[in-house]
Structure formats: C-alpha cells, structure tokens
Amino acid sequence: METLIILLFSLAIVLLIISFFGKDKVAKLEEDIEQMTLTYMQDIHQLKKKVKILEEEFIIQDDIIPPIKDKSTSNSNDIETIHEILKSQVLSLYSQGLSLEQIARQSSLTKEQTISVIEQQRLRGE
Incomplete structure (x- = not known):
C-alpha cells in the first residue's frame, strides 16, 4: 500500500513538472x-x-x-414655362400647315419647344 502511495505521489510530481514545461x-x-x-x-x-x-x-x-440636366425634364419644364398665348399661336400656325421652322421663327421658340407643344396637344386629343 505504501508503494502505491509513493508511486501515485511520484506520478503527480512528474505530471506537475510536465505541465510547467508544456506549451x-x-x-x-x-x-x-x-x-x-x-x-x-x-x-x-x-x-x-x-x-x-x-x-x-x-x-x-x-x-x-x-450637373447634367435630363433632356426630357428640361423639355417638360420648358413647356410649362411657355405662355398659353404662345401655345395657341403655335397650334394655330400648325393647323394652317406652316413648317416647324416657320412656326418656331414666328413664335420665338426653339424647334424642340414647338414640337413639344404640338406633341403635348396631340396627347391631350384636342
């Protein structure tokens, strides 16, 4: 029995030493x-x-x-700023059969604005 205790005690000491040197x-x-x-x-x-x-x-x-302006928004803004009298003049000249260039010249608008006014009127169906 004494040998067993001594053996276990020595084993514990060896394991303790190994634990200190272990990673x-x-x-x-x-x-x-x-x-x-x-x-x-x-x-x-x-x-x-x-x-x-x-x-x-x-x-x-x-x-x-x-910043670059979107052409479609600038056209719609331009149309909104065109006075109603100019719009009716453009439509009247268009119904008389004048060319777009002549209508633009007489109404002091650009050709694009003239086309936009006419297209807007067509969409309304009047």
Whole structure:
C-alpha cells in the first residue's frame, strides 16, 4: 500500500513538472487573436484612408463637372414655362400647315419647344 502511495505521489510530481514545461495553448490563442486584431485594425485604417481619398476626389469632380440636366425634364419644364398665348399661336400656325421652322421663327421658340407643344396637344386629343 505504501508503494502505491509513493508511486501515485511520484506520478503527480512528474505530471506537475510536465505541465510547467508544456506549451501554454491559451497564451498561444491569445497571441493569435491579438495578431489578427492588429491586422484587422490596420486593414480598417487603410480602407478608411482610401475612402477619404475617394470622397475628396468625388467632391473635386462635383466642383469641376456641372450637373447634367435630363433632356426630357428640361423639355417638360420648358413647356410649362411657355405662355398659353404662345401655345395657341403655335397650334394655330400648325393647323394652317406652316413648317416647324416657320412656326418656331414666328413664335420665338426653339424647334424642340414647338414640337413639344404640338406633341403635348396631340396627347391631350384636342
């Protein structure tokens, strides 16, 4: 019985010594996590710098290039600003058979505005 106790006690001492010299897996995991965190922080920092540069370029380009108007919205806005008297004059001249150029010249409108007025009237069906 004494030999068994001595044997178990010596085994415990050997295992205790081995545990001190064994690799600490938790420390290794902590080191890996810390390294990954640093890597991600560096990546995020680089991405923020790139986004800032792109935003600055975008702002500079907005200052250089004037906004482009959509032709369809400008035409509809032009039609709305044309006075009703001019619209009726255009329609009257069109019904008399004058060419679009002549109508535009007499009404002081562009050819596109004249066409828009006529098309708008056709859509209304009057």
